[in-house]
Amino acid sequence: SLFFCVLAAIAFVSGTSPVPAQAKKVSLNYANFPPAPTFPCVQMERWKTEIEKRTDGAVQINTFPGGTLLGAKEMMDGVINGQADIGCICMAYQPGRFTVTNATSLPLNIPDAKTGSLVLLDLYNKYQPEAFDKVKVLTMFVTAPANIMSKAPVAELSDLKGLDLRASGGAAQILKAWGANQVGMPMSDTPEALQKGVVKGLFSSLEVMKDLKFAEICKYITITDTVIYPFAVIMNKGSWDKLPDDVKQVMDGMIQEQSAWTGEYMDRHVSDSIAWSKKEHQVEVITLSAEKKAEWNARLAPITESWIKTAQEKGLPGDRIVKDIKTLIEKHAA
């Protein structure tokens, strides 16, 4: 209104700020690396809508999907440096940097994204890993368990031998243990790599069959349900410190809720994507017999042991972290 404009003008000229809350709208830029239809961006838009509503419009969130503000690998440092106020990171893209929270991507059989998201958040709260010291954590969540999406059918370990498949972080270690030729790159680079034939498939959660149209190229899914990818939404410390207390309260109040919401959305959307891939693109789903699954799992045994050792060399209680994750899975599993 005119009244507030005049007040704001007076405040501007006088250098003081007797400006009513409404006139001081906070505007925050939120960067995301993958394209808009994917789940990290869907949860971003949901968070934006809820924050703007719950702060009565005092906060405006400007969203930047598709790497238009920050790309996958520059996200963490970009937010620390203030190139964006808020950013969404996939921890698998910098596995050495997020040792504690990446323990959720060991082959520990997290059953679904909802359970995994709450496990990750509890683990973060318990250990407060120093990797996040320079940011404010707004939420954390995980994907549904990863499965193989490929151009050619994969039904045996021998089908995987030397096969160029894309994965990152914990999932990449698992592909290697199965004998695949693991190729590391963020999800945002994968559509082009698949298109060009640089990779013959990928190992990730199945909602991308629909969201990124991989069902047009990958005609086979092999269900392994082995490992998740952990994510965090982080905020620049300076941007956080400047927020009014009531806004901070709204954001803190959404940390757990957003984690559960995103996990539930992911689980639902994976089922939807599988059905769509079968119906619209005649995708074939390959399941492994219990015997074969045991054979595949046996190859993974050294991964957790070796992670514990590496963690302990870094001065982290690796053994306890793994035990805690197992206990938290029991606690949160439906």
Ligand code: 3IO
């Ligand atoms: C992922 C990342 C961006 C958009 C959709 C996605 N679905 C699963 C992931 C996990 C991931 O980061 C990856 O690289 O497989």
